[in-house]
Amino acid sequence: MQYQKVENLSSLLKSISHPIRLKILCLLQEKELTVGEIRDEVATTHANISQHLTILRNQGVIDFRKDANFIYNRIADERVTEMMKTLRSLFCQPGTK
Amino acid sequence: MQYQKVENLSSLLKSISHPIRLKILCLLQEKELTVGEIRDEVATTHANISQHLTILRNQGVIDFRKDANFIYNRIADERVTEMMKTLRSLFCQPGTK
DNA sequence: TCAGTTTTTAATTTAATGCTTAAATTTAAT
DNA sequence: ATTAAATTTAAGCATTAAATTAAAAACTGA
Structure with missing residues (x-):
């Protein structure tokens, strides 16, 4: 590689x-x-979210759109979605510790 | 999840x-x-390697065996090998930036 | 045991992270 | 206009991580 x-991937x-x-x-x-919806799920402050x-935006992992005074966040890179699928199937299946 | x-995966x-x-x-x-072979490829000090x-051992990512005064390192978890394959195919193909 | 390798440990310094709080923006609704 | 809600920015502090250097183990073969 x-x-x-190597630099790009480790940064990601x-x-x-x-x-x-x-x-x-x-x-x-x-x-x-939205940021608020995420905050409800994650249990920390708005500022922290x-x-x-x-950080995720700067890395290009997520993107967003504005609508009224809400900001809707979404995954920006299809490869990240694929990676997450693999990670979840490898490490987050029931039965894995 | x-x-x-989430904790385990982010730690990994x-x-x-x-x-x-x-x-x-x-x-x-x-x-x-061996540690020395790795060092030759990576260009830093032995201490740093x-x-x-x-860190990788403590996480359970790699394992090792001793032979004479060499330590042979290997990947300990098959899932890590699978993950690396996916990462390389997604982010390290020629044509990806 | 001695000399020579390989690897680890410890100590130090420097830099990066993470969280909290508070202040500032932006937008919509009243 | 003013208020309220959603989000961002910035400052401060404590924690953690990384690299370097130097020293110390661990092991081999003679």
Whole structure:
């Protein structure tokens, strides 16, 4: 694997290697969600969610659209969805610890 | 996804979200390698490699065997091998940036 | 045991993260 | 206009991570 790809991939993985951000990506697998909806599921402050969303946006993992005073977040890269599917099937099946 | 699995998975991802550790896992896909062999590929100090290997061992990602005064490292969890395959096919194909 | 390798440990320094709080924006509704 | 709701930004502090250096183990073969 060439140098640049190692850097890019580790940067991507790093951006999702946090319980809150991982949870956010799981939630966004289903459908797009507002910041407030995400906060309700994740149980932390708005500010904290906002910061985690910023990290995911800067990495290009998620995208958003504005509607009224809501911001709807969605996964931006199809490969991330695929990766999440694999991760869940490998590590989140019933019976795996 | 339940709480514990989110924690476990983010902990696993975190342990591999470092350029050196990701490179190590790529190298170990092929075959088991000694600390010195890894160092030759990765270009840092022995001490640094040793510390990164410790992180991967503590996470249960890699395992090792001793032979003479060499330590041969290998991937310990088949699921990690599968994950790496998926990651490489998604993010490391020629043509992906 | 001695010399030579390989690997680990410890100590230090520096940088990056994560959370909280508070203040600031933006937009919509009243 | 004013208020209220949703979101972002920034500051501060504590924790954690990474790299470097130096020293110390662990092991082999002579």
